[in-house]
Amino acid sequence: MKSILILNLLLFYVFHIYGQSTATSTVNLTLTTVMLMDIEPSTPLIFDFTAPTEAGEPIIGPAANLTKWINYTSAITENGLSRKITASLSEIIPGVSIKIVALPTSGSGQGILGIPNPEITLNTLSQNLLNGIKGAFTGNGINNGHNLRITLITNDYSALKTLSNKTVMITYTILSE
Amino acid sequence: MKTNKSIHTLNIEQAFMRIIFILFVLTLASISCTAQILFRTVTTSTPTWNITPTAITEAGNDYSSEYSSAENQILLNAYVPLIGLTGLGNGKISVHQENSTWNNLLTLSIKRTGPGTLEGICVNCKLYGSLNEITLTNIPQEIFNIEAVLSIASYTNIPLQLKLRGVSVVLPVKNYATKVIFTITAI
Numbered sequence: 001m002k003s004i005l006i007l008n009l010l011l012f013y014v015f016h017i018y019g020q021s022t023a024t025s026t027v028n029l030t031l032t033t034v035m036l037m038d039i040e041p042s043t044p045l046i047f048d049f050t051a052p053t054e055a056g057e058p059i060i061g062p063a064a065n066l067t068k069w070i071n072y073t074s075a076i077t078e079n080g081l082s083r084k085i086t087a088s089l090s091e092i093i094p095g096v097s098i099k100i101v102a103l104p105t106s107g108s109g110q111g112i113l114g115i116p117n118p119e120i121t122l123n124t125l126s127q128n129l130l131n132g133i134k135g136a137f138t139g140n141g142i143n144n145g146h147n148l149r150i151t152l153i154t155n156d157y158s159a160l161k162t163l164s165n166k167t168v169m170i171t172y173t174i175l176s177e
Numbered sequence: 178m179k180t181n182k183s184i185h186t187l188n189i190e191q192a193f194m195r196i197i198f199i200l201f202v203l204t205l206a207s208i209s210c211t212a213q214i215l216f217r218t219v220t221t222s223t224p225t226w227n228i229t230p231t232a233i234t235e236a237g238n239d240y241s242s243e244y245s246s247a248e249n250q251i252l253l254n255a256y257v258p259l260i261g262l263t264g265l266g267n268g269k270i271s272v273h274q275e276n277s278t279w280n281n282l283l284t285l286s287i288k289r290t291g292p293g294t295l296e297g298i299c300v301n302c303k304l305y306g307s308l309n310e311i312t313l314t315n316i317p318q319e320i321f322n323i324e325a326v327l328s329i330a331s332y333t334n335i336p337l338q339l340k341l342r343g344v345s346v347v348l349p350v351k352n353y354a355t356k357v358i359f360t361i362t363a364i
Contacts, residue, residue: 026356029228030228031348034350038237136346141237
């Protein structure tokens with residue numbers, strides 16, 4: 001009887017193996033962290049102040065520039081820290097303020113995009129331009145992402161000096177918050 | 178004498194039981210050897226399809242949303258007996274998805290890209306069904322059928338292609354995995 005029992009168990013196993021009615025294949029997708037940012041177009045910005053033609057009038061500042069766009073791609077883990085974009089200036093031009101603000105996104109972007117901060121006056125310390133970027137992409141090139149409005153204004157006439165081809169650099173950085 | 182008769186009867190009973198047992202063993206052994214031809218089976222030895230999107234090099238861009246496997250990514254073997262234990266010789270192969278770590282924005286689809294190879298001689302054996310793409314869900318959907326009319330139908334290397342859509346940086350960073358499960362049942 002014991003032999004019959006063992007045989008039955010063996011046959012159950014054999015039937016189970018041969019009689020299987022399912023087969024499985026596996027699909028794996030690996031997504032890794034991404035943190036990329038650039039400014040489009042990459043050409044330099046040129047601002048010129050215009051001398052007044054009438055005695056007693058102030059110098060005429062350049063119009064606000066709206067040609068630059070911030071593009072970024074960000075991929076984070078489920079509970080990962082969001083990202084921010086900061087801006088700083090290589091050096092202060094005496095008597096002149098450079099102001100910048102990132103406008104709300106436009107273009108082909110998707111995901112949890114950055115929230116613009118109010119306009120900031122650039123200095124040599126990093127200040128937040130955008131916060132709260134999570135898994136998102138803005139689209140590439142101009143008209144995608146955040147349009148930057150950059151303005152130059154005089155802040156101290158007594159500090160103004162004649163300058164020609166003075167170059168300063170704005171540094172943008174994307175990092176975890 | 179009475180005792181001897183009793184022993185004799187016992188010997189006959191034992192011999193009878195032994196014969197029954199041997200016949201039982203032979204029958205079951207025979208069934209076990211032929212078990213394969215009594216059941217519908219579906220198998221695959223296909224390796225895992227691993228997708229690693231090409232790294233993004235330009236800020237603002239997303240991953241390519243759609244990925245296609247090789248046309249013969251999955252090679253399926255399906256076997257239909259002439260008269261199975263659960264009905265006549267036919268089989269419906271269904272497919273569904275069983276997620277372990279997945280995201281609803283990801284969609285996986287499958288399509289048959291060829292007829293496979295019919296093993297042996299099988300008159301009027303048929304493998305039929307749409308060659309259109311099927312979007313996988315967790316509910317089994319018919320992908321093709323096999324009929325064995327005058328013989329046992331054994332099709333091997335039935336090629337299947339997978340497509341994955343919805344890949345994006347918007348998805349949380351992690352390793353996603355899902356199982357594609359094929360089931361063969363009666364039509």
